[in-house]
Amino acid sequence: MSEIIGVIYGGYSNEREVSLKSGEAIFNSLIKSGYKAVLIDLKRPDDLGDWSFLKQLIDNRVGSVIIAIHGTPGEDGILQGFLELSGIRYSGSSLIAAALSMDKSLAKLIFQKRGIPTPEFVTVERGYVSDSFYWKRYPAVIKPACEGSSVGVIFVDDSKKLEQAVDEMLLIYDKIIIEEMIAGDEITVGFMNDRPLPIIKIVPKSGFYDYKNKYTKDATEYIVPAPLEKSVAENVSKEAARAVKAMGVSGISRVDIILRHNKPYILEVNSIPGMTETSLLPKAADSAGYDFDSLCRWIAEDASKKPNSTHKTC
Ligand SMILES: Nc1ncnc2c1ncn2[C@@H]1O[C@H](COP(=O)(O)OP(=O)(O)OP(=O)(O)O)[C@@H](O)[C@H]1O
Ligand SMILES: [Mg+2]
Secondary structure, three states: OOOEEEEEEEOOOOOHHHHHHHHHHHHHHHHHOOOEEEEEEEOOHHHHHOHHHHHHHHHOOEEEEEEEOOOOOOOOOHHHHHHHHHOOEEOOOOHHHHHHHHOHHHHHHHHHHOOOOOOOEEEEEOOOOOHHHHOOOOOEEEEEOOOOOOOOOEEEOOHHHHHHHHHHHHHHOOEEEEEEOOOOEEEEEEEEOOEEOOOEEEEEOOOOOOHHHHHOOOOEEEEOOOOOOHHHHHHHHHHHHHHHHHHOOOOEEEEEEEEEOOEEEEEEEEOOOOOOOOOHHHHHHHHOOOOHHHHHHHHHHHHHOOOOOOOOOO
16 A cells, blocks of 8 residues: 555547546545555657656656556557566556457457457458458448547448448558447446456447447446346356456456347457546446445555566567
């Protein structure tokens, strides 16, 4: 309890605004619980190569770090690598688990290989011959391989719109995926290490669970625990746990799923789930008896138990 916790927040992806909110919420909660903590904004790609960033951690005598950056460089392994080299303990997933789960095209290959149900997909990379010519399943979803908060998610219902959307997306992103659209109920399963939390059913009042519906108050209804038959809920939690294991993520994480005819299709595993007081994972934890402050204490204790540095990825 006496060491100083650095909450590193912000980052420089499209999810910066959300990350600032997650970091602030965690920091305020830790202070409320009596921890000594410091909030550090990682704003620019250059920061990690700049001595003054590491100096901030050293000057503040930071003993462990809670990573509160969605997207790059907190959810994709970059910050984890920096902290490994600096010999500073950090919360949650290792470099490799973060990098793997951030890249949906790699993550889904592993799900497929392990028989974990996930929508059919192909990967399209800028500069390579596109598999999208052979895509036949409509409606389809096109999304960046490495994004979050539904940024760049597009639904198309024919090949002409698909080709157009693929061309437009490749102007912005190096790698995208085309995925079979699953019409069903949206659910999510949070984890505290390998322990699944109660399932949340997500019901946007209109449209799909896009950026606006994620972050606008009252735009979406959340039902926790999700009203599912016991056997269905058990199977959902089991498949979600297999996805978590396949990615190797630890600490808090969240598995996003579409349930069609009671069969779960895993969309992705988030290694740095949203941590504002109204985010999904805190809702699920609350339903399991961890209010926001006790969840933040759990994360801090979990981080402080980590080895200083492993200097290995496997
Ligand atoms: N294959 C699909 N079928 C149906 N809906 C989908 C599909 N893929 C994505 N969606 C919709 O788009 C949303 C965002 O997709 P996904 O979770 O893959 O992306 P993300 O941007 O990484 O999300 P997050 O905010 O969780 O990081 C989903 O919550 C869902 O509403
Ligand atoms: Mg998602």
